[in-house]
Amino acid sequence: MQRISWREDKTKVASRGYGGKWQRLRLAFLKKNPLCVYCERQGKVTEAKVVDHIVPHQGDQKLFWDQKNWQALCKSCHSSVKQREETGSLQKGCDVNGIPLDPNHHWNKKV
Numbered sequence: 001m002q003r004i005s006w007r008e009d010k011t012k013v014a015s016r017g018y019g020g021k022w023q024r025l026r027l028a029f030l031k032k033n034p035l036c037v038y039c040e041r042q043g044k045v046t047e048a049k050v051v052d053h054i055v056p057h058q059g060d061q062k063l064f065w066d067q068k069n070w071q072a073l074c075k076s077c078h079s080s081v082k083q084r085e086e087t088g089s090l091q092k093g094c095d096v097n098g099i100p101l102d103p104n105h106h107w108n109k110k111v
């Protein structure tokens, strides 16, 4: 009996095509947006390495490919975004000087 492996081939081609498109668009996006947007907000200049989805796409194709939903991040910001998503909390933490980022924090209020 002959086994036809069309199913296998088809999956391979499909996954290669998808991955290739994402890699291509991702690199083009990083070329246009070479700096980490989070670091930029804090006055730092860091090379972006990761394209992150502002709204988590959770498998939604429209959100996934929508470049308005993309942002360029460096690796450390990207992992802090992911952490924040997991804990579900809003802006937290401190800048390099140990000052809280939250503008409403009492440290940031003028006495």
Ligand SMILES: [Zn+2]
Binding pocket: 036, 037, 038, 039, 046, 073, 074, 075, 076, 077, 078
């Ligand atoms: Zn960054």
